[in-house]
Amino acid sequence: MARTYPPDVIVLDTDALLHARFGRGRNSPTLVHAKTYRLGSEAFTAAPVTPRFVNPAALTDVLRKLRAETGKWEKVSLLLPDSWFRINIVELPSLPDKDDEALDVVRWSLKRTIPVPPEQLRVAYTVLSRSGTTTTVMILSAMEETVSAIEAAFRSAGLNVVLIEPLGINIWNAVALKESAGSTADRLFVYVRDTDFTTAVFRGDRPLFIRSRNIGPERSVEHEIRLSAGYLRDSLAIDIFASCHVAGEGGRAIHETLATEFNTTVRPVNLRDFVESIPPGVQGFEAELTACTGVFTG
DSSP states (O other): OOSOOOSEEEEEOSSEEEEEEEEOOSSSOEEEEEEEEEOOSOOEEOOSSSOEEOOHHHHHHHHHHHHHHHOSOOEEEEEEOGGGSEEEEEEESOOOSSHHHHHHHHHHHTTTTSSSOGGGEEEEEEEEEEETTEEEEEEEEEEHHHHHHHHHHHHHTTOEEEEEEEHHHHHHHHHHHHSOTTOOOEEEEEEEOSSEEEEEEEETTEEEEEEEEEOBTTBOHHHHHHHHHHHHHHHHOOOOOSEEEEEESOOHHHHHHHHHHHTSOEEEOOGGGTOSOOOSSOTTOHHHHHHHHHHHHO
């Protein structure tokens, strides 16, 4: 494992959570335990950027039950749906050396792209490249009110959250570890859920484009893929991708659309490629559990 984090990871959604516990394997993590829990009553409501957390007790009660079933542990990594974040890749004309000043510049850069005041956001960023005085950064942002309330609910249950990141990025962390070291090829990543999907483009290890979109009866995944293909061809001038990795609920029709629109080989993300052993009963959560392994490899 490249990163040292607690063996427990929780994937949280609006109506349920998934708890996974990992152990060390010879070459890959071992999935020791995985179980889902329903939150019971409505804990979140829709809101701009990140859902609003309106019923903390619904989460705290489930976390206490989970700890009672799985023994004494105190630290956990937390993964949230990509759609709960805004993920931006931006070029900044300058970035101060001091962390607090740099964060202010990064936060201000979001003012034109996010429909809430930037001071209401929890913001983290990663420097992707520097050229002269220009710095390209990837920015993760979510509503501070929601993130803080979630952390407080975990603390009430006796758990300290040491990491909060999007699901899709951590699926890619796991996939990238299996790719050829030093590759500079352009690769496409798609993560499909029942309510949203994420599209990302990577050149080697560097993200060029990441976007999460909501879907529904009036906006099919296939339609959004075609729109994304046109946008990427125009904005990034990429006609051919070395590969396309698809995680989640990507059926045959989605795979065929991706292969046609992006002129590439489509490879489904398979949990068994990322862990050395799998307990029974994890069907239906392979993408999320793959994301959990990405916590340790990114």
